[in-house]
Amino acid sequence: MISIENHWLVVLPILFGLGWVASNWERRLQNEVDHEEQKKKQKSTFKGLNLLLNEQPDKAIDALVEVVQLDPETTELHFALGSLFRRRGETERAIRIHQHLVGRSDLRIRDRNHAAYELGRDFLRAGMLDRAEASLNQVGEGGFNVPAKIALLEMYQIEKDWRKAIIAANELQTIENKNYQEQIAHFYCELALEAIRRKDFHAAEEAVNQSLATVDSHIRAITIKGELMMLAGRPKEAITVWSEIEKYHPSYLHLVADRWMIAHTEMGQELVGLQRLKEQMKEQARGELLDIVYRNCLKLEGTSAAEHLMSEIMLTNPSLVAMTKRMESQWLLAKEANNDSLSADIKASLDLLKLRTSTLVRYTCSNCGFRARRFYWQCPGCNHWDVYSPKRGEGMSLSN
Incomplete structure (x- = not known):
């Protein structure tokens, strides 16, 4: 049996008591430190918000950056603040916030990708396209990869x-599993037009063929392909190409109608070309095609024929524009008859x-109005493709 000396019965409780006191004292000190840090974070946060409300955003950013240094979890506050500045057009301040976040080595990968994406959008908004591209290309795999690619495509x-x-x-098609074929076909058409402007017709033909390979019977590519035939002095082949649009x-026939008439004229078949356009008036008697048919009818067949057509x-497809053309031809007939009154x-x-x-x-954009x-293939307002109807708004119809 173990024997314990009497003095240990007094010493042991004292030692346990001292340990308990020391533990509580350490916990109290830690709580006081945490409390002071929390007060400091709250003070910096409120200071930043107060400066922001008092239109001192530069000082507000400094105060809020201090909050991030004290607590990395406040990065969302900075993302929100940066987005706010960008929406207000204060891109320099947005860039400053997001550059600070990108430069931090202790951020999670997701937050670093987020910061790189937001910084790229800041540069894009500021028109610094090279820096925007570099920043957006830093975005790795994850939730911001697709938005970054979309921003790059826009840029x-x-x-x-x-x-x-x-x-x-093409990358977005793979990542997003979304069809971008129509846009890609337009991009090839843009390359073809650039090649035509620099008179590189071989490159233009290659681009048009790539467009047609991307989207079979792409209307814009067909219009450009016919134009290439005209530039090569082959009007008959141009008419054959454009006949696909006619059929x-x-x-969309109005997009090539003027060149269509030139091609037929070069072949000595302008009346044949006009007749084929007039046949479309049963269904397409509006917009630019109506203007072109009227003008050529007036030129080739005379005022009476133009007035009769209008x-x-x-009778079949009344509109204010058709009425205007009819009245114009009647005015010309009156002038020819010397009936001044x-x-x-x-x-x-x-x-x-x-x-x-x-x-x-x-023409009205169906996306942004x-x-x-x-007619535009790409809306100048919202930059979306294929959002203009080929049928031009003619104002008030008279058919009702």
């Missing part, structure tokens, strides 16, 4: 770097109609 279109745009769109996509259209009466009504229709005739006098 390449702004720069008109169509080759890089094709690469980015399968007649609503009268027929008013009738000519003056018609001219007064004609001027009023022209004023009315000139403000109504527009941007209105334009000419």
Whole structure:
């Protein structure tokens, strides 16, 4: 049996008591330190918000950066602040915040990718495209990879770097499992137009063929392919190419109608070309095609034929524009007959109609509502592709 001396019965409780006191004292000191750090973080946060509210954003950023240094979990606050500055157009301040985050080595990979993505958007907003590209290319795998690629695709279109745009769109197709074929076909068409401007017709033909290989019977590629035939002095082949639009996509025929008539004229078949366009008036008697047919009918067949055509259209597909053309031909007939009184009466009504229709005739973007006098493949307002209907708004229809 173990024997314990009597003095240990007194010493042991004292030792346990001292240990308990020391432990509690250490815990109390730690709590006081944590409390002081928390007060410091709260003070910096409130100081930053107060400076922000008092229109001192530079000092606010310094205060909030101090919060991040004290507590890495506040990075979301900085992302929100950076986005706020970018939306307000204060891109320099947004860049400063996101550069600070990108430069931190203790951030999680996801947060670093997020910061690189936001920094790329800042540079893109500021027009610093080279730096935007470098930052967006730093974004690794994860939730911000696709948004970064989308931003790069947007940037390449702004720069008109169509080759890089094709690469980015193909990468997005693989990553996002989304179809970008229509856009890629347009990018090849842009390359073809660039080649035509520098008179590199071989490169233009290759780009057009790539576009058609990407999207079979791509309408824009067909229009450019016919134009290449015309530039090569082969109007018959151009007509054959454009006949595909006439047959399968007649609503886009106005895009090549002028060149169509030139091609037929070069072959001595302008009346044949006009007749084929007039046949489309049963379904397409609006927009630019109506303008082109009327103008060529007036030139090739005379005023009476033009007036008769417009009268027929008013019976089958009436509109303010068709009415204007009909009245214009009647005014010309009155002038030819030297009927000054009738000519003056018609001219007064004609001027009023022209004023009315000139403000109504527009193409309208189905995505952002941007209105334009000419047809665009890519909307100048929102940069989306294929958002303009080929049918130009003619204003108020008279069919009801």
